[in-house]
Every structure is written in structure tokens, then in C-alpha cells.
Amino acid sequence: MVSAAAERFPDGESDAADPEDIADRRLRRGARSRKAVTRHAVDIASAEGLYGLSFGRLADDLGISKAGIQTLFRTKEQLQLATVDEALTVFVDAVIRPAAPEPAGAARLRAVVERWLAYASEPLLPGGCFWSANLAEFDSRPGAVRDALAQQHRNWLAVLAAELRTAVASGEIAPLDPDLAAFQLAAVLTATNIALRLDDPDAVGRARRALDTLLAPPR
Amino acid sequence: MVSAAAERFPDGESDAADPEDIADRRLRRGARSRKAVTRHAVDIASAEGLYGLSFGRLADDLGISKAGIQTLFRTKEQLQLATVDEALTVFVDAVIRPAAPEPAGAARLRAVVERWLAYASEPLLPGGCFWSANLAEFDSRPGAVRDALAQQHRNWLAVLAAELRTAVASGEIAPLDPDLAAFQLAAVLTATNIALRLDDPDAVGRARRALDTLLAPPR
Numbered sequence: 257m258v259s260a261a262a263e264r265f266p267d268g269e270s271d272a273a274d275p276e277d278i279a280d281r282r283l284r285r286g287a288r289s290r291k292a293v294t295r296h297a298v299d300i301a302s303a304e305g306l307y308g309l310s311f312g313r314l315a316d317d318l319g320i321s322k323a324g325i326q327t328l329f330r331t332k333e334q335l336q337l338a339t340v341d342e343a344l345t346v347f348v349d350a351v352i353r354p355a356a357p358e359p360a361g362a363a364r365l366r367a368v369v370e371r372w373l374a375y376a377s378e379p380l381l382p383g384g385c386f387w388s389a390n391l392a393e394f395d396s397r398p399g400a401v402r403d404a405l406a407q408q409h410r411n412w413l414a415v416l417a418a419e420l421r422t423a424v425a426s427g428e429i430a431p432l433d434p435d436l437a438a439f440q441l442a443a444v445l446t447a448t449n450i451a452l453r454l455d456d457p458d459a460v461g462r463a464r465r466a467l468d469t470l471l472a473p474p475r
Numbered sequence: 476m477v478s479a480a481a482e483r484f485p486d487g488e489s490d491a492a493d494p495e496d497i498a499d500r501r502l503r504r505g506a507r508s509r510k511a512v513t514r515h516a517v518d519i520a521s522a523e524g525l526y527g528l529s530f531g532r533l534a535d536d537l538g539i540s541k542a543g544i545q546t547l548f549r550t551k552e553q554l555q556l557a558t559v560d561e562a563l564t565v566f567v568d569a570v571i572r573p574a575a576p577e578p579a580g581a582a583r584l585r586a587v588v589e590r591w592l593a594y595a596s597e598p599l600l601p602g603g604c605f606w607s608a609n610l611a612e613f614d615s616r617p618g619a620v621r622d623a624l625a626q627q628h629r630n631w632l633a634v635l636a637a638e639l640r641t642a643v644a645s646g647e648i649a650p651l652d653p654d655l656a657a658f659q660l661a662a663v664l665t666a667t668n669i670a671l672r673l674d675d676p677d678a679v680g681r682a683r684r685a686l687d688t689l690l691a692p693p694r
Contacts, residue, residue: 303615305524383615392611395672396522396602406673433684440663440685447662453614454625465652466659 290328293318294342297335301343303383305393306336306401336401343386344408350375352415362428362471365419369445369467373460376449385449387412413438423471430474437470509547512537513561516554520562522602524612525555525620555620562605563627569594571634581647581690584638588664588686592679595668604668606631632657642690649693656689 296318297309309332315322329335355367376384383389387409394402416438423429444466451459515537516528528551534541548554574586595603602608606628613621636657642648663685670678 305612389611389615391669392608393524395669396608402673432688436681436684436688439666439681440659440688443662443666444659446666447658450610450614454621462655462658465655469651469655469659 286328289320289324290338291342293320293325293328294335294338295346297339298343298346298386299382301336301339301383302379302381302386302389306339306390307393307397309335309339311335333400337404340390340401340404340408343381346380347375347386350380361419361423361426365416365423365471366467368415368419369441369463372445373448373463376445376452377460379452384453385446388446388449409442413442416441420470427474429470430472432470441467441470505547508539508543509557510561512539512544512547513554513557514565516558517562517565517605518601520555520558520602521598521600521605521608525558525609526612526616528554528558530554552619556623559609559620559623559627562600565599566594566605569599580638580642580645584635584642584690585686587634587638588660588682591664592667592682595664595671596679598671603672604665607665607668628661632661635660639689646693648689649691651689660686660689 293314297314300313300317301309311322311325311329311332314335315325325335329338351368351371354371355364358364358367374380379385387405391405391409394405413435417434420429420432420434420437420441424431424434444463448459448463451462512533516533519532519536520528530541530544530548530551533554534544544554548557570587570590573590574583577583577586593599598604606624610624610628613624632654636653639648639651639653639656639660643650643653663682667678667682670681
């Protein structure tokens with residue numbers, strides 16, 4: 257999913273001056289506009305929900321024409337899906353990629369959780385965690401947007417479970433069910449996002465203590 | 476909070492025929508209308524969020540005049556607060572009160588969790604758990620509604636922590652931090668609500684296994 261999102265929204269400039277590349281440059285320009293719009297849409301949706309997105313609101317905020325945004329996305333659902341995809345790019349860059357150099361297992365899991373706490377605390381997005389807000393909003397609304405959010409959430413659980421599985425297999429931590437523990441950890445982080453939004457001063461410390469209960473050393 | 480809610484929305488009929496009681500009967504009739512409106516508002520808000528509530532929508536759904544509903548609640552915020560209060564009454568009747576006869580500690584906690592799983596699974600409310608939807612929606616919107624939801628959530632954590640504390644003190648379960656474990660359990664239940672909405676067939680089983688990890692017997 258990560259590389260698919262990166263390919264769909266290329267950031268790099270083309271060096272080509274060749275006339276054959278004009279169409280390509282136009283496509284890239286369109287992709288950059290799309291990225292600027294979706295990045296702002298991620299900010300809105302993290303605070304107010306995907307449901308509140310509209311072409312008119314985005315056009316007003318970004319000072320561009322509503323017709324131009326409609327040309328880029330066509331339907332509100334397409335806009336929501338592009339926003340969900342862009343949110344993943346933001347998340348991977350902030351949380352997953354920086355933790356990748358750590359050794360697999362408990363160390364990488366701790367790095368992921370620390371990055372996640374920074375992502376939700378700073379917050380990188382105005383409403384904190386994008387999925388905390390939007391999964392709760394869309395879980396009762398069947399459709400492509402709900403499916404995309406749910407798939408991303410399953411991928412997140414799989415990332416956490418993989419590190420837990422490694423930590424158990426290598427004897428770093430006491431035996432546990434990696435899928436169950438991943439679910440418990442993701443649940444704690446979602447609840448921590450709400451605690452942060454409610455200005456609970458113990459939110460980060462409590463999340464770390466909850467992680468410690470999962471990463472107990474073997475006896 | 477429970478008894479306050481019950482007193483504010485009395486269900487009982489008055490037997491009095493005495494003219495002095497006309498004003499009292501009128502008040503009771505107003506309270507019943509208020510309860511009918513707020514009960515429907517709880518259904519809407521559990522599925523679509525408190526933010527989506529409106530006098531017009533409620534009037535249409537219930538076949539009563541918008542002016543009549545406005546007279547009962549005056550402002551949208553008052554309507555939201557009355558809805559939050561009524562949701563608590565529904566929750567206490569479904570989850571807390573039926574578990575009260577169980578012995579304090581692990582048995583009562585298991586009964587609360589089973590009742591909670593039924594409340595979220597059936598679901599008693601169309602959108603599943605009222606707080607899962609609305610805390611995530613309101614956590615970035617400071618004000619009286621957010622404060623009321625946050626206070627109810629703290630009370631819920633306190634209910635769970637009290638049973639955990641009793642279970643630890645009596646030696647029923649292995650030592651743990653009751654407040655941390657209550658937070659972890661509430662987080663798991665909120666995540667379970669989303670899993671249920673997403674038709675995850677393992678949602679209930681996984682929640683029970685997560686509870687078992689907290690209620691491990693002492694070694």
C-alpha cells in the first residue's frame with residue numbers, strides 16, 4: 257500500500273524538456289494539485305471527519321476553484337478515498353518508516369509506539385489520529401471508504417503483530433498471542449488519542465505503561 | 476449521575492386527580508415528551524453522531540412540530556446534553572445494573588463485560604456503543620457536550636477499576652495496576668465496538684480473551 261500511494265502521488269520533478277514529455281509533465285502537475293488538495297483534506301478529516309469534506313470547503317480553504325477540484329476528484333467518495341490514501345502516506349512517513357532501522361521485535365515495536373505517540377501528541381494532524389476519528393465515524397456506513405479504512409486498520413494490526421511475534425520467537429518477551437496483543441495495543445493507542453484530545457496529562461505515560469505490560473520479560 | 480437522570484425523566488404516572496396537581500401533571504407530560512425525543516436522539520447519535528442531531532430531523536422522524544421540540548430543549552447544545560444524559564440511563568439499565576447482584580471483583584467485572592458485549596453486539600443502539608462514536612467525534616470540540624461525555628467516560632473507568640481493585644485485594648487475580656487495567660479494558664471494548672460494526676466474526680471472542688489476560692489468576 258505504501259509504495260502504491262507513493263507512486264500515485266509522485267513528488268519528484270521531471271528533468272525532461274523534450275516535447276514528448278509534455279503530457280507527462282501535465283500529469284505530474286495534476287498529481288501535485290491532487291496531493292495539495294488531499295493533504296489539506298487529511299487535516300480537515302482528522303479533526304472533523306471525512307464526512308465533513310466537501311469540494312466547496314476545500315476550494316474556499318485553498319483559494320482554488322470548486323470546478324477545478326471537481327475535475328480532479330469527480331465524486332465526494334473519490335475525494336474521501338484519495339484522502340484516506342494520503343493519510344496513509346503521512347502515517348507511514350511519520351510512524352512506520354522512522355522505526356524501520358530498529359532491530360525487529362521489541363525494539364522496533366517500542367520505536368513504532370514512540371513515533372505514534374509523537375504523531376498523536378504534537379499532533380501531526382489537527383485532530384490527532386486520522387483513523388481514530390474516521391473509523392468510528394464510518395464503521396456504521398458500509399461502502400468503499402469504510403472498506404479502505406478497515407483494510408488500513410488490519411494492516412496496522414499486522415505490523416504490530418509481526419514485531420510481537422518476533423519478540424516472542426526470539427525469547428525477548430514472555431509468551432503471548434501476537435494477534436491478541438496487537439489488538440490490545442492498537443486499542444490502547446486509539447484510547448490514548450482520545451485522552452490526548454481531552455488534555456489528559458497522563459495519556460502518554462499510561463500508554464507506555466500499557467505497552468510495558470505486553471512486553472514483560474520471560475520469567 | 477444515574478439517579479439524577481432517573482429523577483429528571485420520571486416514567487411513573489401520577490394518580491392524583493386533585494386540581495392542585497394539574498401543574499405537576501403538565502410537568503410530567505413535558506418530561507415524557509422530552510424523554511421520547513431524547514431516546515430517539517440517542518439512537519440517531521449512536522449511529523450518526525451527536526453533531527448530526529437537529530430539531531428538524533427529530534420533528535420529522537417523530538411526527539411532531541419542530542417548534543414543540545425547540546420549546547423543550549431551546550438550543551442544540553441543550554438537546555445534545557439531554558441526549559448524552561439519556562444515553563447514560565440506557566447504558567446503566569443495560570450494562571451496570573444487571574451486573575450489580577454479582578459478587579464484587581472478577582465475577583462482577585465479567586458480568587459487566589458480558590452485558591457490555593451484548594449492548595454493543597445486538598446492538599441495543601443502532602450505531603453500537605454511544606460513547607465510542609461520540610467521544611471520538613467530540614474530543615476535538617471543546618465545550619459542555621465534550622465535558623459531559625468525558626465525565627461519563629471517567630465514571631466508566633472508575634466502575635471497571637473498582638472491580639479490578641477488589642479482585643486484586645482479595646487475591647482473586649494476579650497483582651496489577653487497577654487504573655491502568657481499567658483503561659486497557661475500556662480501550663479493548665471501544666475497539667471491539669468498531670470490530671463489531673465492521674462485522675469481524677472474532678470480535679466478541681477476542682474481547683473475552685483480552686479480559687482473560689487481565690484477570691489472570693495469581694501464581
